[in-house]
Amino acid sequence: MDFSSNIASQLNAGTILPEGIVIITLMVILIGDLITGRNSARWLPYVAIAGLLIAVLDLCLLWDLPEPDGFLGSFSSDNLSIVFRGIIALSTAVTIPMSIRYVQQSGTSLAEFIGIMLTATLGGMFLSGANELVTIFISLEMLSISSYLMTGYMKRDPRSNEAALKYLLIGASSSAIFLYGISLLYGLSGGKTNLMAIAANITDVSGTQSLGLAISLVFVIAGIAFKISAVPFHQWTPDVYEGSPTPVVAFLSVGSKAAGFALAIRLLVTAFAPLTEQWHFIFTALAILSMVLGNVVALAQTSMKRMLAYSSIAQAGFVIIGLIAGTDTGYSSMIFYLLVYLFMNLGAFTCVILFSLRTGTDQISEYAGLYHKDPLLTLGLSICLLSLGGIPPLAGFFGKIYLFWAGWQAGIYGLVLLGLVTSVISIYYYIRVVKMMVVKEPSEMSDAVENYPEIRWNLPGMRPLQVGLVVSVVITSLAGILSNPLFTLANDSVTTTPILQSAVVTQQLPQETITVSTQSLESDLDTSH
């Protein structure tokens, strides 16, 4: 009795209220589908979207909590985690409308699909706030296992089976490596699992513990880099993206990636704060490889989904620049870019889904002359792709400028210059698709466009697709010009988060300690004379 009442008073369970709302939505969907059967597809997706939006609303109410730590320090609801949880919940709320028609067309059941996707969202949301190793691992597995399930959802398609198996095998081994890394952290800190306690207990950084810490750092980064698909841990990305149902790809490229970045910030900045120089070095290598390989290989792709896969690898490389910058502006530029990336990438995927539903293909050459048949789709896809490439008035341009500016201020000139060069390369392959759709004469139309069906938005499941398309295109085109609220949000979330503030301070510390030690050396010399 004493024990339970004692614990209950300290839990501060209100910190996970948004996740609670998502869990309730998940239950409503699973049980509602059981009760009402196949007819449930008419209302279930909207319940899911409503639940996610309520969760986002609740996240807004949790802003600036006086006591952000919940569950005895397992979960931290500081403003950084709120922003990331918001990004993940929003990405699912945008992904669900585009999956309704897609899943129903393939004859698979919608309710379970949405249920698994909500579980993946929950995993990502918990991962963004997890402040303790066991919670981190469980939520990471929740995200991964639901992703494997969704990847293999098209059971009779060999490509989907192959993608699921590849993703499962590579994902399981990367989880195992990650687990080994965090178990080393547990051992080095003398049996602590809370990140703060680990940071406080690992004291002997340059001495005998340095080898263990370095190995643990490398293993942990291998796990994180798999989630954000940074080169050289990207091998699964193209195959999985090609073989998965497209809405799943959309979720993997935004929600799952945002969760990976949230984990990277929290784990590296707190537990690996003494090794800042080393992880900056490793991530610099990852960023260089991702930007170069992602952008160059994307040039050669003929399938739209594969091209977007390589483009998402490259975008991860750009976002890492903000992480390496390690300053307030660096972190807030990451958050701003991820917010913008959410809408432009999901917008592009909505267009790809719409096209493949109408024509049954995703080859880039089949898009030729689409402008003459479907102007709305052409406009939406063009805006989203140009924004991904970073063409000025669109949101992606401002996101990239902010990232590069933050990197330049932090003094990582080489990386920023490389980012500029590779984003010029990326513009080439985005423009190629736009040119294919817009410039071709009616006589040069591809077969798929030639036989393009009449556009009917009143088919079941098409209306949400249209709404999702219009919303993401409008936000992509306006978020750049009216970006002030987003900037403020990203900045506030970073400047009011205690872990990042202390990290910025500790990064400045070493220079002071050096001066102190030289002074003490001088005084030693003085005394010896």
Place this chain on the structure above:
Amino acid sequence: MNLAEGVQIVSFGILAVMMLAAALGVVLLSNIVHSAFLLAGVFLSISGLYILLNGDFVAAAQILIYVGAVNVLILFAIMLVNKQENFSEIPGSKFRKIATAVVCIGLFVLLGTMILVTPWALDSTSPAVIENTIIALGEHFFSDYLLPFELASVLLLMAMVGAIILARRDLIPEIADTTDTVSTRLTLPERPRELTSIGNVEEIN
């Protein structure tokens, strides 16, 4: 050294040798059924090590879950896919095996050095202080590890739903004959790519 310590050291030696030999067998034997049975040996030796560490509940759970469930599942999977197949020798497999061995031994040396070099902060709590390990575990589950403990239930629920989806027999839907959109039978709407390069190679041959 008293009798208890001597027994501990001897049993540790036996368990370690058993575990290493079984683990090497799992990797090196070519018959997959033998590997699966040896895997059970590895799990049993690990649970013996847990008992030496005073983790009685963990040892029991290890046997129940890993030997009783996971390993039996592996054996079932092997029996269901009872297919004899002689794989043709991959060219350069000898080189690959040597490369794998070098990488593995290198990793082992690195990790071994790290374990020996690092001064581990050992927990000084005497095992006599914790009377009942189950109560200690339960207190942790319902206090500082409450969140992951509850999260695991959501994870298990969804894993169950997912397993049922993957394993159940679906009615293959009739393709609705519409020209508006593409319908498929549990497959992706995108057509597979035509693998032109392979066709060309065959033509050349």
